[in-house]
Structure formats: C-alpha cells, structure tokens
Amino acid sequence: MSDHSAAPGVTGTAPGAAPPASAPPASAPPASAPPPAVPATDERGRIEKAARAAEPRGSTLGRLLDSGVGRNLGLVAVLVLLCVVGVATADTFATTSNLLTILTSASIIGVITVGVTFVIIGGGIDLSVGKVMALASVWATTVATQSFGPVVMVFCALAVGAGAGLVNGLLIAYGRIVPFIVTLAMLISAQGLAERISGRRSQIVTDPTIAAIATTRLLGIPLMVYIFAAVVAVGWVLLNRTTFGRRTFAIGGNPEAARLAGLDVRRHTIALYVLSGLCCGIAAIMIASLTTTGSSTHGTLYELDAIAAVIIGGTLLTGGRGTLIGSILGVLVFTTITNLFVLNNLETEIQNIAKGVIIVIAVLIQTRARRSSSG
Amino acid sequence: MSDPHPLTAGLRRRGFLIGALGVGATLTACTSNEAPASSANVAVAAGDNAVAGTPVTIGFSAPAADHGWIAAIANNAAAQAGQYPDVTFEAVNPTNDVTQQIAAVDTLITKQVDALVILPNDGSQLTSLGRKAMAAGIPVINLDRIFDSPLAYRTWIGGDNYGMGVSAGTYVGEQLKAKGVTNPVIGEIAGIDSLPLTQARSQGFADALTSYGFALGPRQAADFTAQGGQRVTANLLQAAPKLDALWNHDDDQGIGVLAAISQAARTEFFMVGGAGSANAMRDIKADNTVLKATVTYSPSMASSAIALARLVAQNKGMGDLVEKEVPTSITLASATITKENVDTYLALGFES
Numbered sequence: 099m100s101d102h103s104a105a106p107g108v109t110g111t112a113p114g115a116a117p118p119a120s121a122p123p124a125s126a127p128p129a130s131a132p133p134p135a136v137p138a139t140d141e142r143g144r145i146e147k148a149a150r151a152a153e154p155r156g157s158t159l160g161r162l163l164d165s166g167v168g169r170n171l172g173l174v175a176v177l178v179l180l181c182v183v184g185v186a187t188a189d190t191f192a193t194t195s196n197l198l199t200i201l202t203s204a205s206i207i208g209v210i211t212v213g214v215t216f217v218i219i220g221g222g223i224d225l226s227v228g229k230v231m232a233l234a235s236v237w238a239t240t241v242a243t244q245s246f247g248p249v250v251m252v253f254c255a256l257a258v259g260a261g262a263g264l265v266n267g268l269l270i271a272y273g274r275i276v277p278f279i280v281t282l283a284m285l286i287s288a289q290g291l292a293e294r295i296s297g298r299r300s301q302i303v304t305d306p307t308i309a310a311i312a313t314t315r316l317l318g319i320p321l322m323v324y325i326f327a328a329v330v331a332v333g334w335v336l337l338n339r340t341t342f343g344r345r346t347f348a349i350g351g352n353p354e355a356a357r358l359a360g361l362d363v364r365r366h367t368i369a370l371y372v373l374s375g376l377c378c379g380i381a382a383i384m385i386a387s388l389t390t391t392g393s394s395t396h397g398t399l400y401e402l403d404a405i406a407a408v409i410i411g412g413t414l415l416t417g418g419r420g421t422l423i424g425s426i427l428g429v430l431v432f433t434t435i436t437n438l439f440v441l442n443n444l445e446t447e448i449q450n451i452a453k454g455v456i457i458v459i460a461v462l463i464q465t466r467a468r469r470s471s472s473g
Numbered sequence: 474m475s476d477p478h479p480l481t482a483g484l485r486r487r488g489f490l491i492g493a494l495g496v497g498a499t500l501t502a503c504t505s506n507e508a509p510a511s512s513a514n515v516a517v518a519a520g521d522n523a524v525a526g527t528p529v530t531i532g533f534s535a536p537a538a539d540h541g542w543i544a545a546i547a548n549n550a551a552a553q554a555g556q557y558p559d560v561t562f563e564a565v566n567p568t569n570d571v572t573q574q575i576a577a578v579d580t581l582i583t584k585q586v587d588a589l590v591i592l593p594n595d596g597s598q599l600t601s602l603g604r605k606a607m608a609a610g611i612p613v614i615n616l617d618r619i620f621d622s623p624l625a626y627r628t629w630i631g632g633d634n635y636g637m638g639v640s641a642g643t644y645v646g647e648q649l650k651a652k653g654v655t656n657p658v659i660g661e662i663a664g665i666d667s668l669p670l671t672q673a674r675s676q677g678f679a680d681a682l683t684s685y686g687f688a689l690g691p692r693q694a695a696d697f698t699a700q701g702g703q704r705v706t707a708n709l710l711q712a713a714p715k716l717d718a719l720w721n722h723d724d725d726q727g728i729g730v731l732a733a734i735s736q737a738a739r740t741e742f743f744m745v746g747g748a749g750s751a752n753a754m755r756d757i758k759a760d761n762t763v764l765k766a767t768v769t770y771s772p773s774m775a776s777s778a779i780a781l782a783r784l785v786a787q788n789k790g791m792g793d794l795v796e797k798e799v800p801t802s803i804t805l806a807s808a809t810i811t812k813e814n815v816d817t818y819l820a821l822g823f824e825s
Contacts, residue, residue: 243503440708
C-alpha cells in the first residue's frame with residue numbers, strides 16, 4: 099500500500115514538493131499528538147513524481163522527437179526517403195537480392211557499431227575499432243592459425259579483439275588517459291602490428307568453413323545477416339534489460355555520481371572496451387570470410403563510419419543517452435546511400451559529400467529537439 | 474568492495490592469470506607466417522655490362538606496400554640490387570605520405586647517392602623534388618608514376634597504362650564478337666580514381682571497346698584493396714542483373730571482386746584482371762572461376778629500374794642498343810595472359 103506522505107524531517111527534496119495532503123484523510127491517524135515519524139514506503143515514487151512536476155513541459159513535437167521512439171522516427175523517415183529515391187531511380191533497387199546485399203554490406207560495420215555504441219554511451223570513444231578488426235583478421239588468417247582449424251581461428255580473432263579492448267580499457271580506467279588518445283595510439287599500433295605479422299600481404303583464407311560463412315544462406319538469407327541480427331539482439335538485451343546496460347547509462351551520464359552511488363566505474367569502463375574489442379573480433383571473422391583475405395588494409399576509416407552512425411542514431415557524444423536501434427538505423431542509412439550511388443553509376447565523391455550533409459542535418463535535428471524539450 | 478573470501482579471491486586471481494597465460498600462449502603460437510617463397514623477378518646482366526664497374530650507391534624510395542604489387546616492387550628492387558657486387562642499395566622508409574617521402578628522399582640527396590630510383594606517391598606533387606635531385610647532379614630514374622616535367626628525371630620507366638586498357642578492351646571485344654553478342658553489358662572495376670594511371674587505363678579500355686562498336690556499361694572505382702573490391706562489386710552486380718564482361722584493373726582488389734561474384738553466385742559473364750598477380754594466374758590456369766585472362770603490369774619494372782640506375786651511374790649504355798646512353802623513356806609493353814600462355818608467365822607473377 100503506497101503512502102505518499104512525506105516523512106517529517108525529509109526536507110528540500112524537490113522544489114514545490116507536494117505537502118503530505120496526498121494521504122487519504124480516512125487513513126490518517128487522529129492527530130491529537132504530532133504524528134510519529136512514518137518512513138515513506140514509496141520514497142522513490144514520491145521523488146519521481148516530484149521531479150516530473152518540477153520539469154517544465156516542452157512542446158508536444160519536441161517531446162515526441164526527444165523520446166526514444168521519436169529520435170529513431172526521424173532516421174526511419176530518412177531511410178524511407180532513400181528507399182523511395184531508390185525505387186524511382188533504379189529498377190533493381192527493390193529486389194530481394196539487392197536488399198540482402200545492402201544488409202550484408204551493413205553487417206560488418208553494424209557489428210562494430212554495436213560495440214562502439216556501448217563505449218560512447220558509457221562516456222568514452224573508441225577510434226581503434228577499424229584497425230583492431232584488421233589486426234584480428236590478420237592474426238586469425240596466418241598460416242599457423244589456419245592450420246589449427248576454424249574453431250581456433252574464431253577463438254584467435256575474438257581473443258585478439260578482446261585483448262586490444264582490454265589494453266584500451268586498462269589504460270583509460272587505471273592510467274587515467276583520455277580515451278581519444280589511448281584509442282588513437284591503439285589504432286596506430288594495431289595497424290603496425292598487423293602489417294608486421296602479415297608482411298603487408300593479403301593472407302588468403304584457405305579454411306573452407308570460414309570461407310563458407312559468407313556464401314552460406316539459410317532460408318535464402320545470408321548467414322552474415324543472421325550473425326549481424328544476433329549481435330544486435332544480444333547487444334539490445336544487454337543495453338536495455340540488464341544492470342550492465344543501466345550502469346553504462348549511469349556512468350556515461352555522470353561518472354562521479356555513479357561512483358558515489360557505489361558502481362565500480364573503472365571495472366565497468368574496462369568491460370565496455372573489452373566488449374567493443376570483442377565486437378571487432380566478430381567483425382574480423384566476418385570480413386575475413388567476406389573478402390576471403392585477412393589484411394592490414396581492412397577497416398580503414400571504419401571508426402569514422404561507426405561513430406557517425408552512432409551519432410546520427412541519437413546517442414550523445416558525451417554519453418549517458420542513446421539507443422542501439424538508432425545506431426543500426428544509422429548504419430543502414432549509410433549503406434543504402436552507397437548502394438543507391440552504385441546502382442545509379444555515380445561517383446564516390448558525391449556520395450561522401452551526401453554522407454557529410456546527412457550527418458550534419460541529423461545532429462541539427464537532435465539538438466533542436468533537445469533544446470526545445472528542456473525549455 | 475573487498476572480497477569477503479580471500480581464499481576464493483586468490484584462486485580466482487590465479488585462475489585468471491593462468492587463463493591469460495593460456496590465451497597469450499595460443500596467440501603467440503598463431504603468428505608464424507611462412508609466406509610462400511615468392512621468387513623476385515631479377516635479370517642477370519649479360520655481355521659487357523656484366524663486368525663490375527665503379528662501385529655505385531643507388532637510393533630507392535617507393536610508397537608503403539599496402540597491396541601486393543607495391544610490395545613486389547620493393548622486393549624486386551632489393552633483389553636486383555643484390556645481384557650486382559658493385560651496387561650498394563640504400564632504401565629509405567616507405568611511406569604513403571607525400572611530405573614524408575620528400576623528407577626521406579632529401580636525406581638521400583644530402584648523402585649524394587650516385588643514382589636515385591623513385592616511385593612517387595604522386596608524380597605531380599614530387600616533381601620539384603626530382604628537379605632538386607637532378608640539379609644536385611644525381612640522375613633520377615622515375616618509376617611508374619611519371620613526374621610532370623622531363624627536367625625532373627633522367628629516365629622514366631613504367632608500364633603502359635593506356636596500353637593495358639587497350640589490351641583488356643581488345644580481349645573483351647574479341648571474345649564478345651566471337652560469341653556474337655549484340656549490345657553487351659560491359660562492367661569495369663577501376664582502382665583509385667584520383668590517380669592519372671587509373672584514368673589512362675579507363676581511357677584505353679573505352680577506346681578499344683569503341684573500335685569494336687561496344688560501349689562501356691556500369692563503372693565503379695574501388696581502392697586497390699580486397700575489401701574495397703568486394704564491396705563495390707557486390708553493389709555493382711546488383712546494378713546489373715545481367716553482365717557480359719567485366720574488367721577489373723588490379724588483381725589484388727580482384728581477390729575481393731571474385732569473392733563478391735562467388736557470393737552472388739553469378740557466372741553468366743567472364744572477367745579480365747590486371748597487373749598479373751600469381752593468384753590470378755593460378756585462377757586462370759585452373760579455369761574454375763569467371764576470371765579468364767589478365768593483362769600484365771609487371772612489378773618487374775623495379776628490377777629494370779635498378780639495372781638502368783646502375784648503367785646510368787656508371788655511364789654505360791644498354792647492351793643491345795648502339796647508343797652509349799640509356800634511353801630517356803622506356804614504356805614496357807602489356808601482355809595479355811590467357812589459359813594458353815599462362816604457364817610461361819606463372820613464374821613472373823607476384824604474390825598478393
């Protein structure tokens with residue numbers, strides 16, 4: 099039985115806190131003497147209600163755009179617009195095989211984006227994702243690793259990715275170095291190490307199981323798309339339905355408050371970067387299969403694509419807010435643009451300009467919505 | 474938050490350490506990479522030029538090897554220099570950054586090497602560097618990507634990019650004509666579009682197709698890497714539900730191109746490659762993919778450049794020619810490799 103009466107002595111919790119008149123009069127004890135100090139049984143509910151009362155109501159449109167669904171709505175609109183343009187300009191756009199091609203192209207950068215979303219929501223940034231993926235792909239496709247079989251290759255890629263993420267996390271959490279610098283250094287070293295191990299050559303994937311990942315289709319849909327969907331599903335559950343995800347939001351929103359609330363911020367930060375590295379490892383196996391090579395040239399500038407997708411998906415660069423679905427929609431928008439341009443036989447330069455314009459517009463829409471919702 | 478059970482904490486730490494060591498050991502075991510022994514393309518000097526002359530130092534600068542062709546350039550140059558007892562080979566750090574290449578070559582100029590072999594990242598941007606070296610009395614052998622001014626080099630040696638395109642277009646045209654195809658859909662996967670050599674190749678291809686009365690269909694640019702080739706081809710195959718022929722400029726990116734083709738399970742067309750890598754030649758010989766031919770652009774030009782640099786530095790001419798001076802411009806011809814003649818060229822293929 100929730101009782102909204104404030105316990106005496108609890109003052110200054112929220113401006114304009116409702117006086118204890120919300121207690122139904124019938125259950126109030128006869129006030130012959132000062133009422134005993136009854137602790138509120140739903141303090142959290144009272145505080146949230148008071149906070150809601152304190153927040154000024156923004157415009158309906160602003161609140162809609164600001165909500166989780168609304169942020170993604172803008173991106174869905176952009177995607178629908180691109181599809182309309184595609185259907186109008188290219189007659190092969192709306193075919194199943196073309197749509198599957200778009201999804202397959204999006205799968206690798208999408209897996210990476212899942213990891214980067216976690217890191218950015220947690221308040222950090224990871225510039226090394228592209229080259230860590232290259233390093234993992236190179237390490238997993240060396241002659242020695244391939245001789246051990248596909249299981250060892252997969253394990254190797256995941257271990258290298260997680261290991262690089264661990265190094266990142268340790269330096270950021272315990273070394274107290276800014277994430278930008280640490281991951282930048284990791285990007286450069288990972289590329290150097292990848293070039294060293296591969297001798298700057300492309301290492302052909304000879305293992306038939308790994309090579310078959312990209313060509314296998316279940317129910318007509320490529321296996322790569324299934325892997326992508328599985329990673330997104332697990333990531334979504336982890337972000338939105340576990341305490342791990344809640345802690346990520348908390349740490350990204352206000353690390354000091356999170357620390358005072360008892361969260362182990364440093365350990366959690368390390369976990370986030372390990373997760374990002376793990377996603378790079380998965381992407382490494384996918385790209386090794388898709389291109390049939392492991393090479394130090396894989397993943398060039400992928401981090402910019404991933405971060406751009408995360409930002410236009412509605413995640414704050416400073417952390418604390420964001421959605422995974424938004425990031426994935428951002429990836430799909432970019433991949434669809436690439437596909438549209440190739441279908442229309444246009445040059446890549448215009449495509450890059452279009453990408454830049456879309457990023458700016460998307461961020462502008464988000465900033466306006468946030469500003470209007472907070473008055 | 475201290476662990477209430479120190480014993481389990483200790484066991485956990487030990488387990489973690491052992492696990493980490495195990496993973497580390499596995500990873501270290503997984504790095505060995507005996508590359509297949511790629512024979513470098515070297516030429517043995519013949520006749521009078523085989524006699525050791527005055528000892529010369531040859532400087533060498535090339536871009537960083539991000540694909541097999543450039544790696545083969547560096548390997549061939551080093552191997553050829555090793556053939557001569559009178560040559561000291563000074564290679565500077567390979568880099569894709571123009572300013573760094575300028576700085577590196579400056580050190581060679583200061584050292585006053587006897588000859589300089591340069592493959593510039595971009596010919597226009599390094600022309601002034603070539604002129605500086607020539608003005609300092611160092612003969613410059615310009616490899617592949619040509620400088621803007623003839624004052625910047627003593628000798629240019631390179632492949633025939635336009636001729637490469639013409640060879641590819643001629644092969645495509647003849648095959649389609651023999652099959653009697655009307656209005657064929659011909660695709661092209663180019664390399665890095667901003668390079669003049671890519672534009673020259675595309676021009677040659679288009680001109681050759683016009684002479685057969687065919688027109689070029691979808692054309693997209695990749696970036697000489699396997700992942701770029703795969704991505705661009707996957708999309709291009711969607712743009713063209715039916716293709717008759719495809720020319721891919723570079724066999725390194727061709728690995729990705731072939732991967733995309735097999736993933737889309739498309740077999741109705743034939744493909745021509747470029748540059749002549751060993752992988753491509755093996756595929757042509759096996760004849761189990763759409764790749765039926767390739768046009769060479771051999772990185773053996775680096776070996777020839779070193780040989781020329783030695784001759785220039787020692788004031789000798791080329792053996793079979795009458796003149797006592799090395800020519801100022803040598804364009805290497807582009808050969809078309811098909812299943813019939815692949816065995817003769819297989820030894821010259823470079824590993825990707």
